[in-house]
Amino acid sequence: MPLLTPDLREQLLANGRQSDRDHVPVIKFFNPVGIGTWLATELDADNDTCFGLTDLGCPELGTFSLEELATLELPFGMHIERDVFFTGAFPISAYAEAAHETGNIPAAIRILSNAARARRGEGT
Template structure:
């Protein structure tokens, strides 16, 4: 699977030009056979250096290589995959805090999605409350 589509690559590059913002993750990549999850928010102009939250045993904010991720060869001819259903919803700082508290990105997903749902529910409720 192609880890980055052209659209995702453009969004990551645009985010990379705005380093002073706490971006929402654009793409989630994962090892389908074991440990390893990466949430990327930015891509450097070099086309290889991603910034985001990586979890290969312990979640850590930092830089990682797209080429290295793409070159990982797993059993059965598999490689690192992109989660095509992923929606970042909240900033990378929120993801990092949740992952550190939960112990991993995978464990944090339940927390982050619950928070995002609660925020959406609260914002959906505001207009109806104003009408009453």
């Protein structure tokens, strides 16, 4: 499966043209056999450099390369995957704050997903 669909690429590029905003993450990438989670909010015009929240053991905001993610060779012939079920619900700053408090992006996503469901009145 490709890391980006044309629609996701366009949404990331549109956010990249408005880089002065606190965007909601568009996409989540993850390592299916180990640590590594990336939430992307923006894509530069070079079609490679993403901005977002990365977690390789310590969550931090910054840039990462789509090409590097796509070419990583993982054990068992696996590759970095796109989480097709992820939907961002809050600005990236909220994910960064929650990830720093919990220690990782997956825990932050669980907390914020529960908060989004509660906000919509769905309960937890």
